[in-house]
Amino acid sequence: MSLIAAPIACSKHNHTHCISHAMTAARQLCSDRGVRLTALREQVLSLIWQSHKPLGAYTLMEMLALASTRRVAPPTVYRALEFLLEEGLIHRINSLNAFIGCPSPTQKHQSHFLICQNCSVAVELDSPSLNQKLVDCATEAGFSLTSHSVEINGLCALCQATQKNGPLDDQP
Amino acid sequence: MSLIAAPIACSKHNHTHCISHAMTAARQLCSDRGVRLTALREQVLSLIWQSHKPLGAYTLMEMLALASTRRVAPPTVYRALEFLLEEGLIHRINSLNAFIGCPSPTQKHQSHFLICQNCSVAVELDSPSLNQKLVDCATEAGFSLTSHSVEINGLCALCQATQKNGPLDDQP
DNA sequence: TATCGAAAAGTTATAGTGTAACATAGCAGG
DNA sequence: CCTGCTATGTTACACTATAACTTTTCGATA
Numbered sequence: 001m002s003l004i005a006a007p008i009a010c011s012k013h014n015h016t017h018c019i020s021h022a023m024t025a026a027r028q029l030c031s032d033r034g035v036r037l038t039a040l041r042e043q044v045l046s047l048i049w050q051s052h053k054p055l056g057a058y059t060l061m062e063m064l065a066l067a068s069t070r071r072v073a074p075p076t077v078y079r080a081l082e083f084l085l086e087e088g089l090i091h092r093i094n095s096l097n098a099f100i101g102c103p104s105p106t107q108k109h110q111s112h113f114l115i116c117q118n119c120s121v122a123v124e125l126d127s128p129s130l131n132q133k134l135v136d137c138a139t140e141a142g143f144s145l146t147s148h149s150v151e152i153n154g155l156c157a158l159c160q161a162t163q164k165n166g167p168l169d170d171q172p
Numbered sequence: 173m174s175l176i177a178a179p180i181a182c183s184k185h186n187h188t189h190c191i192s193h194a195m196t197a198a199r200q201l202c203s204d205r206g207v208r209l210t211a212l213r214e215q216v217l218s219l220i221w222q223s224h225k226p227l228g229a230y231t232l233m234e235m236l237a238l239a240s241t242r243r244v245a246p247p248t249v250y251r252a253l254e255f256l257l258e259e260g261l262i263h264r265i266n267s268l269n270a271f272i273g274c275p276s277p278t279q280k281h282q283s284h285f286l287i288c289q290n291c292s293v294a295v296e297l298d299s300p301s302l303n304q305k306l307v308d309c310a311t312e313a314g315f316s317l318t319s320h321s322v323e324i325n326g327l328c329a330l331c332q333a334t335q336k337n338g339p340l341d342d343q344p
Numbered sequence: 345t346a347t348c349g350a351a352a353a354g355t356t357a358t359a360g361t362g363t364a365a366c367a368t369a370g371c372a373g374g
Numbered sequence: 375c376c377t378g379c380t381a382t383g384t385t386a387c388a389c390t391a392t393a394a395c396t397t398t399t400c401g402a403t404a
Contacts, residue, residue: 005314006313006314007313007314010313010314036351036352036400038352038353038399040352040353041352056389056390057389057390057391058389058390070354072354073353073354073355073356074390074391074392075353075354075355075391075392075393076353076354076355078390078391078392079352079353080353083352094266094267094323095266095321097361097389097390097391112309114309114310114313114315116315117318123313123315125309125313127305127309129305130305130306130309133299133301133302133305134302134322134324137284137286137297137299137302137324138286138324138326141178141179141182141286141295141297141328141329142177142178142179142182142328142329142332143286143288143295143324143326143327143328143329144326144327144332145324145325145326146289146325146326146327147324147325147326148322148323148324148325149267149322149323150306150320150321150322151266151320151321152306152309152310152315152317152319152320153317153318153319153320154310154315154316154317154318154319155315155316155318156313156314156315157313157314157315160314160316208371208380208381210380210381210382212381212382213381228360228361229361229362230360230361242383243384244383245382245383245384245385246361246362246363247362247363247364247382247383247384248382248383248384250361250362250363251381251382252382255381269360269361269362345404346403346404347402347403347404348401348402348403348404349400349401349402349403350399350400350401350402351398351399351400351401352397352398352399352400353396353397353398353399354395354396354397354398355394355395355396355397356393356394356395356396357392357393357394357395358391358392358393358394359390359391359392359393360389360390360391360392361388361389361390361391362387362388362389362390363386363387363388363389364385364386364387364388365384365385365386365387366383366384366385366386367382367383367384367385368381368382368383368384369380369381369382369383370379370380370381370382371378371379371380371381372377372378372379372380373376373377373378373379374375374376374377374378
């Protein structure tokens with residue numbers, strides 16, 4: 001058993017709290033900024049927050065279709081995603097073509113993630129020293145920096161503990 | 173004018189050297205490993221090395237089609253790319269769905285890039301301290317690490333110097 | 345409150361990226 | 375030369391994303 005404190009996303013936790021916190025924060029943030037968190041956008045955001053696993057646009061589309069009776073076309077979900085991305089409420093995981101909720105949308109930051117290859121959980125990093133390192137690397141090469149993404153693949157603490165055939169779907 | 177030494181890729185340079193060096197290294201490496209750098213694979217690699225800008229699979233497909241008379245289907249280029257990726261001769265830039273030659277394929281490493289938003293040049297980073305930082309971040313979160321990618325977007329030194337309407341195609 | 349304009353969502357079609365599955369060709373070792 | 379494996383050709387299709395246009399919704403204002 002590891003003594004390292006695993007991120008919440010990788011632990012058994014009351015995920016209802018994650019969702020409600022995210023939705024409350026989102027409503028507040030949009031209100032403050034004077035942008036509209038419409039029913040659709042809110043629905044997409046809450047669907048993304050159903051787990052700590054990145055979801056693809058087409059998966060979200062299916063979930064939307066199931067929730068409502070009418071069919072849902074790609075632009076519908078992509079526009080909602082575009083809005084949520086712009087407001088920093090979600091991030092895009094490039095290596096997965098997938099989207100995940102941002103736990104701290106009020107502070108502007110880049111997309112830095114740890115991704116578990118077994119259970120798919122993605123944990124957002126918030127490391128000032130990593131950020132600084134990236135800035136330094138850019139500066140050393142004479143680059144001005146506008147954005148960056150870090151995607152680290154591995155096994156989360158839980159999946160390491162249960163090794164091979166671990167809980168692929170046991171955690172949110 | 174910047175006093176920082178810009179990477180070769182961002183400077184005027186004799187790109188023939190880059191290509192020949194890369195191709196020689198690739199042949200040597202494949203020979204050493206007992207894997208086959210077939211004509212097609214070599215052609216794809218050399219096409220990728222025509223510039224320091226990442227190329228998409230379909231762009232490569234068109235280039236292949238132009239070079240030979242027969243038509244070229246997606247699996248042809250994707251299989252060559254898969255081989256080159258496995259051997260570490262190229263890297264994939266996830267945020268661009270594109271591929272770029274690796275300047276140091278003999279040493280195993282991850283995909284870390286600076287990407288110029290103006291001229292598209294991608295410069296590979298080789299920073300032990302950045303690597304260490306990423307390992308540390310993973311460890312702190314209880315993750316075991318198997319791979320990682322870093323993609324930094326910004327402006328290369330040359331494009332900063334020439335600002336807005338800089339040389340979009342002036343450099344290899 | 346009726347209307348009007350802008351923003352959002354619906355709709356249709358299509359572009360761009362990537363892979364599955366099977367057939368053929370080419371090369372290495374017996 | 376055969377035989378088996380690796381590589382490539384071929385067809386079809388799955389997945390991801392966007393363009394372009396229409397309709398709806400919402401809120402500000404007359």
